Amino acid sequence: MPRQARLDAAGALQHIIIRGIERQKIFRDDDDRAALLNRLGRVLTESGTPCYAWALMPNHAHFLLETGRVSLATVMRRVLTGYAVTFNLRHRRHGSLFQNRYKSILCEREPYLLELVRYIHLNPLRAQTVRDLDELDRYPYAGHSALMGKRVYDWQAVDEVLTRFARRAGAAREKYRAFVADGIARGRRPDLVGGGLIRSLGGWAAVQELRQGEPLRVKGDERILGESGFALHALAMAEEQLKRREQLRRRGVDLSRVARRVADAFGVEPDSLFGPGKLRRMVPARSVFCYWAVRELGHSATTLARELGLTQPAVSIAVRRGERIVRERGLQLEGEQEN
16 A cells, blocks of 8 residues: 655644664664764754653654644654664664654644653553653653653753643642553553544544545544544645645646746746756745645655755755745746646
C-alpha cells in the first residue's frame, strides 16, 4: 500500500514515536542520549516548535510536539538525520538507524494533551527503567523531571503544562504529580495511539456511511487521536489536498508546466529555473517554483533538490520564501492557460 500523507499544520499537536530498525537500540549510553537531546533542543528552538512531553527509551522515543514555524517533517528530519550520522560515526557502524518513517499522530488538544503528557512520561516506569515515581522525578531522560523542577530544559514547554493544574508552581507540581501517579495503575494505553473516528457516535464506519451512503472497509486512521468531528476535519483537509494534487495531475500539470507558469509570472526563461548560478533576480522565481512543486504537486524537497542542483535545506528555505511571495503577490498556479 502507498504511504499515507502526514497530517500537519501550524499549531497542530503531534505525538511522535521513533523506533530503532529491527528493534535495535538507538541509544547505547548517556552520551548518545545527550547528543540527541542537544540536537533536539537546538532544532526545536530554531524552528519555534513547542515540546510538551518526551521520553527516551533504549530502542525508541516519544515526543509530544506542536507544529511551529516549520513543518514537523522538516523538524524531525533535521533531528533524526543529524543524530543518525553522529551515532554511526561514534559507534563505527553503517546503514539505517531508525525503522522506516517515524510514526506521527495528529492529536486533539482537549482532552488528550494532559493524557499524553502522562502516558509519555510514564514510559520509563512501565518499562522498569526506573523503579518508582520518586526515581522518575529525577530521571534525566524524560520530560517529567523538568515538570517536577529537578531538571531544566529550556526548549521544554513546562509552564504551558503546569498552569493547567494551578497558578503557583508548587501547587501545580503537586497536582501534576498526583495526576501522573493516578495513571500508573492504568498501564499501557492502546487508546492513545490513534484511530480517531472509532471513538464516538458509531465511529468510523457509521460516519462514512452517512458521508458516502456505503459501508467502509477501514476501521480507523492511526494518524489521528481525537473525536469524530476533529478526525473528520483533519481528514477533510488532507483529502482536499490530495484531490487538488490529483486534479493538477489529470490536467497534466507537471514540473515543466509549473516552470512555464513561473516564467510567465516573473519574466524569465523556464530553463533558467533549473540552471546553475545564484543570481539574486532569480531567487523569487525559484522560490515560487519550489513552493508550487512541493506544496501543490507533492514533490519531496529531496527529489526537487536533485532536479535543481540544490541542497535539501536550500529547497526547504525556498519553499517557505515562495509561500510568502505567492501570498503577497496573489499568485495562483491554476492561473496558467494552455492553448
